Amino acid sequence: MPHKDKQARLEWQRKYAKKNRERINLWMQGWRKRNPEKVKEKNKEKYNKNREKYLESKKRKVKEHKIKGICTICNEKAKLGNTFCEYHLKYHREFNNKNKEKYNKKKKEYYHKNKKGLKIKHQRYYRENINLIKNRQKKYQEKNKEKILERCKKYRDKNKEKNKEYHKNYYQKNKPKIRENRKERLKIDKKFRISSRLSSLLNRVFHSYIKNRKTMSSKKYGIDYKEIIEHLKPFPEDLSKYHIDHIIPLCSFRFINEDDSINFEEIKKAFAPENHQWLLKEENLRKIKEDRKLSIYKKRK
Helix, strand or coil: CCCCCCHHHHHHHHHHHHCCCCHHHHHHHHHHHEEEEEHHHHHHHHHHCCHHHHHHHHHHHHHHHHHHHCCCCCEEEEEEECCCCHHHHHHHHHHHHCHHHHHHHHHHHHHCHHHHHHHHHHHHHHHHHHHHHHHHHHHHHHHHHHHHHHHHHHHHCCCHHHHHHHHHHHHCHHHHEEEEEEEHHHHCCCCHHHHHHHHHHHHHHHHHHHHCCCCCCCCCCCHHHHHHHHHHCCCCCHHEEEEEECCCHHHHHCCCCCCCCHHHHHHHHCHHHHHHHEEEEHHHHHHHHHHHHHHHHHHCC
């Protein structure tokens, strides 16, 4: 073997490797089995040195396979929306289910070590891809409306006291802000202005009836509050535990026409005596939240 001339030495090594490829491979396999810790250390060093290159090549490979619809492991036909074929999908799912706890521990440890760096990374990604993220969220919400509502209900049932404390604290901290937002909405949103005015009038009339046995009617909108009160009789014993509820919620009615005029027929239907009932406070508040969510989904449609 020549030692002085570098090029001659490299050529000699290449020729030797070609001739004795099988022999070298067997020796390397044996050495790896005998020294697993050294192999791990070497692989880590190599990965840390060339991390960016590895990640770029991996992303490129995944993109190419997605476009072609090929599995990233065996180059066979992949399932729609995946980068794996049926066999490798099953294998990965089974493997992940077996090693769930192990992966969760690793993820937690990594997150606690790199909290600040991950936050900065996520914030940067969100800023750069706001429109993409919002479109993805809209599509997911449209496809999984019922699933989202069920998940929210389960969470609310589990964390009732926690939610109450949070909402109380939030309201106390942000009272002026909430009031300002409500005032602005009353100015801008005509439907909200009419519905809030009429519902507050109903409450006022009811309280005046309890005190003085007097009722009134709204001539402008054609609502007879006396008939509503008669329909709600007999009143519950403890009125502090109950709310007057609209069976068909107000958000489902169209109080304003397309030409921005008031729809009096819809208001009469919404405030018809048959559309009123007594409901417990907690049930009524839960119903209001659900109705709001449904109205938001309708607007997005």
